[in-house]
Structure formats: C-alpha cells, structure tokens
Amino acid sequence: MSDTTTTPRTHPLVDGEVGPGCKKVDPIVVADGVVRQFGGLTAVDVAHVEIPRGHITALIGPNGAGKTTFFNLLTGFDRPNQGQWSFEGSSLARVPSHKVARKGMVRTFQLTKSLGRLTVLQNMLLGARDQRGEGLFAALLKPLWKAQEAANVERADQLLARFKLDAKREDYAASLSGGQRKLLEMARALMSEPTLVMLDEPMAGVNPALTQSLLDHVKGLKDDGMTVLFVEHDMHMVRHISDWVIVMAEGKVVAEGPPETIMQDQAVVDAYLGAHHDTDLGTLTNQQVAQIHEEADAERDAELEADGIEAGDEPAATPEPEAPAAEAAPEQRPEEEQR
Amino acid sequence: MDFLSILNTAAGEILSPTTAAFALATIGLNIHFGYSGLLNFGQAGFMAIGAYAFAIFTMMVDPTATLGWPSWLSFIAAILVAIVAAVIFALILGIPTLRLRGDYLAIVTIAAAEIIRFTVRTQDLTAVTGGSQGLRGQDYKGDIDAMNPLTGTTYGFGPWTATAYDTWVRIIAWSLVIVALILVWLLMRSPWGRVIKGIREDEDAVRSLGKNVYGYKMQALVLGGTMGALAGVMFILPRAVQPDNFATTMTFYIWTALLLGGAATVLGPLLGSILFWVLLSFTGGLINLLHGLGIFGAMTGSQAGQLRFVLVGLALMALVVFRPQGILGNKKELSFNV
Numbered sequence: 001m002s003d004t005t006t007t008p009r010t011h012p013l014v015d016g017e018v019g020p021g022c023k024k025v026d027p028i029v030v031a032d033g034v035v036r037q038f039g040g041l042t043a044v045d046v047a048h049v050e051i052p053r054g055h056i057t058a059l060i061g062p063n064g065a066g067k068t069t070f071f072n073l074l075t076g077f078d079r080p081n082q083g084q085w086s087f088e089g090s091s092l093a094r095v096p097s098h099k100v101a102r103k104g105m106v107r108t109f110q111l112t113k114s115l116g117r118l119t120v121l122q123n124m125l126l127g128a129r130d131q132r133g134e135g136l137f138a139a140l141l142k143p144l145w146k147a148q149e150a151a152n153v154e155r156a157d158q159l160l161a162r163f164k165l166d167a168k169r170e171d172y173a174a175s176l177s178g179g180q181r182k183l184l185e186m187a188r189a190l191m192s193e194p195t196l197v198m199l200d201e202p203m204a205g206v207n208p209a210l211t212q213s214l215l216d217h218v219k220g221l222k223d224d225g226m227t228v229l230f231v232e233h234d235m236h237m238v239r240h241i242s243d244w245v246i247v248m249a250e251g252k253v254v255a256e257g258p259p260e261t262i263m264q265d266q267a268v269v270d271a272y273l274g275a276h277h278d279t280d281l282g283t284l285t286n287q288q289v290a291q292i293h294e295e296a297d298a299e300r301d302a303e304l305e306a307d308g309i310e311a312g313d314e315p316a317a318t319p320e321p322e323a324p325a326a327e328a329a330p331e332q333r334p335e336e337e338q339r
Numbered sequence: 340m341d342f343l344s345i346l347n348t349a350a351g352e353i354l355s356p357t358t359a360a361f362a363l364a365t366i367g368l369n370i371h372f373g374y375s376g377l378l379n380f381g382q383a384g385f386m387a388i389g390a391y392a393f394a395i396f397t398m399m400v401d402p403t404a405t406l407g408w409p410s411w412l413s414f415i416a417a418i419l420v421a422i423v424a425a426v427i428f429a430l431i432l433g434i435p436t437l438r439l440r441g442d443y444l445a446i447v448t449i450a451a452a453e454i455i456r457f458t459v460r461t462q463d464l465t466a467v468t469g470g471s472q473g474l475r476g477q478d479y480k481g482d483i484d485a486m487n488p489l490t491g492t493t494y495g496f497g498p499w500t501a502t503a504y505d506t507w508v509r510i511i512a513w514s515l516v517i518v519a520l521i522l523v524w525l526l527m528r529s530p531w532g533r534v535i536k537g538i539r540e541d542e543d544a545v546r547s548l549g550k551n552v553y554g555y556k557m558q559a560l561v562l563g564g565t566m567g568a569l570a571g572v573m574f575i576l577p578r579a580v581q582p583d584n585f586a587t588t589m590t591f592y593i594w595t596a597l598l599l600g601g602a603a604t605v606l607g608p609l610l611g612s613i614l615f616w617v618l619l620s621f622t623g624g625l626i627n628l629l630h631g632l633g634i635f636g637a638m639t640g641s642q643a644g645q646l647r648f649v650l651v652g653l654a655l656m657a658l659v660v661f662r663p664q665g666i667l668g669n670k671k672e673l674s675f676n677v
C-alpha cells in the first residue's frame with residue numbers, strides 16, 4: 001500500500017507527467033498563481049492549472065474547497081488578490097465579467113439565477129449574442145432586428161425542446177421548479193454559443209432520468225467543439241462524462257487525473273476524508289506521503305471495523321478497502337448539498 | 340363651493356398640464372424603477388434641473404432677443420439645454436453608484452435632489468435662480484407664447500375650458516406624454532427592453548450573458564431622467580418656478596402615481612398620474628366643503644386641508660393591501676417570491 005496511486009504517469013491530454021498543475025497538450029485556460037483571500041481565509045490559492053481544450057473537465061472537491069470562488073475569479077465576477085490567467089491565449093485577468101462572456105467563456109451559477117419576471121423564452125433570448133436590437137436606437141426600429149430575433153427564437157425553441165422546457169416556453173421563469181431553473185440557466189448559457197461553458201453544479205436537483213439525457217447533451221457539446229468545465233459532487237456523473245478531473249481542496253489544486261483512477265489518488269482521499277488537512281499537500285516528500293498513507297489506511301480500517309459495512313455503497317468487505325472508502329466520501333456529499 | 344364644482348375641478352385635472360407634467364415624470368420613473376429596477380428617489384431633482392435649465396437659459400441667453408432667432412428655435416434650444424443638463428446630472432449620479440448595490444442610488448438621488456433645491460434657493464444665486472422666490476413665469480414664457488398658433492380667447496368645454504395659452508401648453512405637454520409612451524412601448528418590446536428587465540431581475544445573470552449591465556443601467560437612468568427634466572419644463576410652463584415645488588414631496592407623489600397605475604406597464608404611469616391628481620383635487624374640494632359646513636369643529640381651513648393627505652394615505656394603504664401590483668399591473672408577476 002505504500003505505492004501512492006494507481007494513476008498512470010502519462011496521459012494523452014497531458015504534456016509531461018500527470019500531477020496537480022500539470023501541463024496540457026492543448027490548454028484553453030491557463031491560470032497562474034491565482035490567490036483570493038477573504039479576510040484571513042485563503043479561499044483560492046491555485047499555483048498553476050490548465051484546462052484542456054475540446055474536452056470535458058470536472059472540478060471536484062469538498063464543500064468550501066474554493067471551486068465556486070475560482071469560477072467567479074476566472075469569469076470576472078470576483079477580483080483576485082493576485083494572479084494571472086489566460087483564455088485562448090489572451091489574458092483575462094481583471095477583465096470585466098461581461099467581456100469575459102463575450103469572449104466565449106460563459107458560466108452558470110451554483111445558486112440558480114433565473115430571471116423570474118421574464119418568460120422562459122425571454123430568458124433564453126437574453127442569452128443570444130450580438131443582438132442588433134439591444135442598442136438603444138436600433139431597438140426603436142423593429143425591422144432592423146426582426147429577422148435576427150426570429151432566428152434566435154428558433155434556436156431557443158430547439159434548445160428548450162432538448163432541455164424538456166418547451167411546454168414552459170411562455171411561463172414566467174419564477175414559476176419553474178428548482179431543477180427546471182437549473183436547466184433553463186444551462187440552456188440560456190448555451191444560447192450564447194460559448195467556446196468554454198462553465199457549469200457550477202449543473203445537475204444538483206435535476207431528476208435522474210433527465211440527468212441521463214442531459215449528460216448525453218453535455219457530451220454532445222464536446223462533439224460540437226465546445227470545452228466544458230463543470231463542478232459536480234456526484235461521482236457517477238463525473239465518471240460518466242468527464243475526460244479529466246481536477247481536484248481542489250482548501251483552495252489548492254491537490255490532484256489531477258483521468259476520472260477512472262482519480263479517486264484512488266491518495267491526495268483526493270485525504271481531501272475528502274479530511275485527514276492531514278493541516279499538511280501542505282503540494283510539498284510532500286515521498287516519505288511523508290508513504291507515512292500519511294499508512295496512517296490513513298490504519299484510520300480507515302479502524303473506521304470500517306467500527307461502522308461495519310456502512311462506509312460505502314459498494315460492499316466494504318472486499319479485501320481492497322481503498323476504492324470504496326475513497327468513493328464513498330464524495331458520493332455522500334450530494335445528498336447533503338441538495339437537502 | 341358646491342359639490343358639482345368640486346367634481347368639475349377634479350375632472351379638470353384630467354387634462355391639466357400639471358397632470359401631463361406628472362405623467363411624463365412618472366413615465367421616466369417607470370423606466371427607472373418599473374423596468375430597470377433602479378431606485379431613483381430624486382425624480383423631483385431631475386424636474387428641478389429641467390425647469391431651471393430651461394428658464395435660466397431663456398432668461399439669460401434669450402436668443403430671440405439677442406440673436407434674433409425665431410421663437411420656436413429658441414424654445415427648442417432651451418429644451419435641449421434642459422435635456423443636456425439632465426443627462427449631465429444623471430451621469431454625475433450614475434457613475435459612482437450604478438456599480439454598487441441598488442440602495443446606494445436611492446440614497447444618492449434623494450440627497451442630490453435636495454442639494455439641487457437648496458442650491459437654487461441660496462441667496463447668493465438670487466441673480467440667476469431667483470433664490471427662494473424662484474423665477475417669474477413672464478420672464479421665460481415669451482417664446483412659447485409667441486409660438487402659439489391659437490388666437491381665440493378660450494378653448495374646450497365644461498371642466499376642460501382653458502385660455503389660448505393654457506390650451507397651447509396642454510397641447511405641447513400632452514404631445515410629449517404621447518411621444519414618451521410610444522417610446523417606452525417601442526423600447527420595452529425590443530431586445531433592449533429585455534436586457535433592461537433582465538437587469539431588474541438579476542444583474543449578475545445578465546452580466547454572465549455578456550451584456551454591459553453598467554452601460555444599460557446608465558442608459559436607463561439618463562433616459563428616465565431626461566423625461567423627468569422635460570416634465571419639469573412642462574410643469575413650469577403654466578406657472579412660475581418655485582424651488583419648493585421640487586421638494587421630496589414631489590418625488591413621492593410621482594412614486595405614488597407610478598405604484599397606483601402599475602409599475603412596469605406602459606400605460607400605468609399615465610393612469611396613475613391622472614387618478615392621483617383627480618383624487619387629490621376631489622378630496623381637497625370635499626374637505627373644503629365639509630369644513631365650510633363646520634364638520635371639523637375648531638380646525639382652521641388649512642389644517643383641514645391637510646386631511647386630504649390622510650385620505651390619500653388611506654387610499655394608498657388600501658391599494659397595497661388589495662391591489663399591490665397597481666391598477667394595470669400583472670397580478671401574476673407579484674405572486675412569485677423572487
């Protein structure tokens with residue numbers, strides 16, 4: 001058990017060796033030294049991270065890890081204390097949020113922001129970019145924007161149908177259920193035809209049957225050439241659609257890897273179980289890592305014995321306790337989250 | 340005063356230029372609050388800016404006399420000066436506050452409106468603004484009177500009879516109201532209006548879709564403020580300029596008219612303004628009548644006169660309880676907890 005991970009050392013997406021902050025072959029976002037402090041609390045402290053272009057990347061981590069704050073920083077909704085990042089090669093640090101969106105980096109919010117007293121269709125139309133009728137003077141002359149509007153309505157209807165919201169087209173967004181609002185927000189973001197779509201817990205509160213079709217839809221985005229970065233606590237979903245997983249804990253990127261193996265990474269286990277949360281995971285020597293692993297194993301064995309087989313939803317009695325314990329932790333979060 | 344003449348006076352308010360001026364100011368506030376969610380508590384300040392800019396330009400520059408301009412050109416020029424002044428005022432208010440939360444705009448506008456009023460009242464400025472006395476109507480009405488195509492003595496019928504000058508002012512003021520209503524209608528059915536309404540609901544969401552929220556809020560503030568300034572001009576055409584007409588009370592009358600008619604509806608501000616003035620006039624007349632009959636005992640006439648505001652207050656409370664969305668408002672919109 002002293003061999004730390006089963007993560008492969010190389011990966012087609014990665015340029016060099018796999019590890020936290022590793023270089024990607026074709027990155028769309030590159031962030032360096034991004035720090036955000038709230039008073040004494042360092043919410044985000046990302047030394048280096050790259051998001052691979054044209055793939056689906058999951059950003060996971062325990063509650064309060066700084067995922068949402070990192071999203072806010074990247075999209076200009078919050079200002080970092082320091083740091084640089086670029087999107088498609090151009091620097092985006094300190095660029096106002098609406099300009100970030102215009103460059104093709106569009107995000108959704110963890111706490112859904114549907115525009116209550118606009119209809120579902122109007123919500124969607126607001127997402128369309130470069131609308132002529134959004135200028136004060138052009139707005140007065142309908143012939144100038146009528147055709148464009150009609151095309152946007154058509155596209156909005158297609159998306160609404162895909163998200164099973166077509167029946168709600170004329171309803172006020174405020175009358176939608178929580179899950180429907182999540183869907184609307186995602187569909188609205190897609191109206192702007194982004195290059196990179198950043199989804200903060202897109203599936204929280206969406207029913208499993210619809211989740212399945214939406215996952216396929218998200219995969220479809222990739223086929224259309226979009227890059228997707230999403231935050232999610234549901235490991236089934238992460239494993240099902242993501243090509244790459246980045247793990248944050250206490251503001252830092254503690255691990256990266258392909259979804260099949262990331263949960264076996266010891267840093268991830270520690271992040272979720274909270275073991276050695278006082279140790280800086282970025283600067284561990286091999287010896288320390290080995291020691292931590294032994295301790296963690298011992299702790300886990302003890303816990304498993306104590307709780308019987310409650311620790312995981314896979315049989316915990318397997319001789320290899322690593323996987324179930326590692327997966328159990330993150331999978332228990334969504335229930336907590338969704339209340 | 341008998342009951343019939345009370346009704347007569349009240350009905351007269353329907354078409355009065357003052358009602359038109361209020362309707363215009365309310366339409367402006369509707370763009371601010373009803374559609375964009377901007378809390379402007381200084382609409383009276385915009386009116387004051389417009390009124391003083393118009394009157395002072397006409398008196399001091401007086402292009403008709405000094406440059407030999409035709410009076411219609413001088414009038415248009417004075418209107419443009421009022422508009423420019425309102426735009427500058429809006430920018431001064433908006434630049435520091437529109438990036439902040441909505442409450443800041445509320446505080447700044449209410450303070451700025453009072454600053455305007457106290458400034459024009461100061462004795463040191465008497466030569467320009469007339470100080471607390473204000474400005475005499477005859478000093479700035481020359482151009483508009485000269486433009487008047489009406490030559491008869493009185494026009495209209497019944498409660499809506501007016502002198503040639505008054506009728507002319509009514510035509511101008513109500514034409515402006517109609518233009519403003521059409522403008523609002525055109526804008527709010529357009530993608531521009533959609534962005535504005537989106538900002539009212541949640542500006543971060545609109546920002547995340549690539550819209551320059553700050554710019555849109557500024558446009559809305561300027562547009563509604565300009566209508567406020569034009570309302571100020573229309574307000575002083577039938578009377579003199581009195582600084583205390585532009586006190587906070589005025590702002591709250593405008594808010595009352597807006598909420599009465601229904602915010603975020605095109606015609607709500609018009610209906611609200613008309614109803615507000617008709618009601619105010621009617622209750623005032625009624626109380627006067629009752630006072631004459633000795634119903635209020637030892638109260639003086641002016642004390643009793645204040646009672647109408649009690650009645651207006653009661654009417655407002657009833658409105659909030661029974662029809663919170665206003666007369667034309669959409670009940671459905673209010674039933675959500677957004």
Ligand SMILES: Nc1ncnc2c1ncn2[C@@H]1O[C@H](COP(=O)(O)OP(=O)(O)OP(=O)(O)O)[C@@H](O)[C@H]1O
Pocket residue numbers: 038041043061062063064065066067068069070110
């Ligand atoms: N505006 C703020 N002021 C103060 N502290 C904040 C603020 N926003 C976030 N934080 C703190 O920063 C840390 C990271 O928060 P963040 O919302 O980014 O977590 P998260 O990874 O998105 O968690 P979750 O999975 O629960 O959504 C938390 O400890 C939080 O308390």
Ligand SMILES: [Mg+2]
Pocket residue numbers: 067068069110200
């Ligand atoms: Mg979050």
